[in-house]
Amino acid sequence: xxxxxxxxxxxxxxxxxxxxxxxxxxxxxxxxxxxxxxxxxxxxxxxxxxxxxxxxxxxxxxxxxxxxxxxxxxxxxxxxxxxxxxxxxxxxxxxxxxxxxxxxxxxxxxxxxxxxxxxxxxxxxxxxxxxxxxxxxxxxxxxxxxxxxxxxxxxxxxxxxxxxxxxxxxxx
Numbered sequence: 715x716x717x718x719x720x721x722x723x724x725x726x727x728x729x730x731x732x733x734x735x736x737x738x739x740x741x742x743x744x745x746x747x748x749x750x751x752x753x754x755x756x757x758x759x760x761x762x763x764x765x766x767x768x769x770x771x772x773x774x775x776x777x778x779x780x781x782x783x784x785x786x787x788x789x790x791x792x793x794x795x796x797x798x799x800x801x802x803x804x805x806x807x808x809x810x811x812x813x814x815x816x817x818x819x820x821x822x823x824x825x826x827x828x829x830x831x832x833x834x835x836x837x838x839x840x841x842x843x844x845x846x847x848x849x850x851x852x853x854x855x856x857x858x859x860x861x862x863x864x865x866x867x868x869x870x871x872x873x874x875x876x877x878x879x880x881x882x883x884x885x886x
Contacts, residue, residue: 744771750780754810756838762787764805764812776808783814785836787868796870797821798834798843812836818845822870826854829864829873841868851875 750769754762767782780803787795801816813835820829820843830852831845844865851859851873861875 744773746770752807754785754838759790760788760792761838762810766803776806778805778807779803780805785812785814789869794823795868796823796843798836800834810836810838822873824870827873828852831864836868838868842866843868843870849875 747769748767750764750766752764753760754764763786764780765784765786766780768780770779770781772779782801783803784797784799785803786797789795798814798818798820800814800818803812803814805812813833815833818831818834820831820834822828828851829845830850832847834843834845836843842865844863846863849861849864851861851864857880859875859878859880861879862877864873864875866873
């Protein structure tokens, strides 16, 4: 018998098992979307764009779990107002409420400032964005303010950092 024949016989004798999904993936009952892009609209006007590396949907709820997510908010003229990015997040397509989690960065385009926190919430019904977690706000001039949390309107004109500390520090 040739070497090729022996090799083929040995290959046929090996048990081959199909790959098994992780416990997490087995718990997903709805579609999994890779490279997800969706838009937030109100009365037919685009108010935002949601992007995620991966989106997990569930049959029993309208919640969508996002991985490596980014949300861009637009003003009435369609100009980018702010961008939020985080490692994970949740989005409710019925209400457009969102939560970004894990090293979240909120970049305000108008003044090039940013806010960092571990969790940021967005509620279009109340027209606000906020965090109940420790927050660091950095302005374009390099000043930094830290606080216990923050709240802002969606226009990012009234950003309030709770229990502020700093403000005169410079980032070099």
